[in-house]
Amino acid sequence: MGAPITSSADIEGLAPDDEPFTYIVDLEGTLRVAPRRSEHVACAGGRPVLAAGEIAFERVHGEWVVTEVSNQSTGYCPGPASWPEVAGALDRAGIARPDGFTAAFVFRRCGGCGELNVVKDEHYVCVFCEGGLSGI
Known part of the structure; x- marks a missing residue:
């Protein structure tokens, strides 16, 4: 700890x-x-x-x-x-x-592939599968 x-x-x-x-x-x-x-x-x-x-x-x-x-x-x-x-x-x-x-930093998990993403420049798109990420 x-x-x-x-x-x-x-x-x-x-x-x-x-x-x-x-x-x-x-x-x-x-x-x-x-x-x-x-x-x-x-x-x-x-x-x-x-x-x-x-x-x-x-x-x-x-x-x-x-x-x-x-x-x-x-x-x-x-x-x-x-x-x-x-x-x-x-x-x-x-x-x-x-x-x-x-x-x-803003983090979002992709609902499509499940990968964790760091959102950059308010671009809510998964860098792994190009699926949309939730903005909230």
Whole structure:
């Protein structure tokens, strides 16, 4: 299960480098991180989540801040609407953050072939079978 981040002191022991972390926000609203090569489902201990993606921290004027955060998780496929959960977890931990995802993704599973797609430029067409994807 991912390491809980409840204050900037929790980031100290993780030794962030140039690579973002995998993160989830658990059902209690706590941000949890794991190495980027970790699966989001493993970071969550197999439990449901409020949000998931990738996150990067950087020290600015002696404080840890979030420099990048996305909802990129093919394990949970959270929508861009999961941002308030991420923002709330970071605010409770007292960690400065952007006003929204620095990269937001829309995921859709094709009803025809069953493959997971990342929707780009609002083009709701399956890249595998060219079937239509639901816009909602």
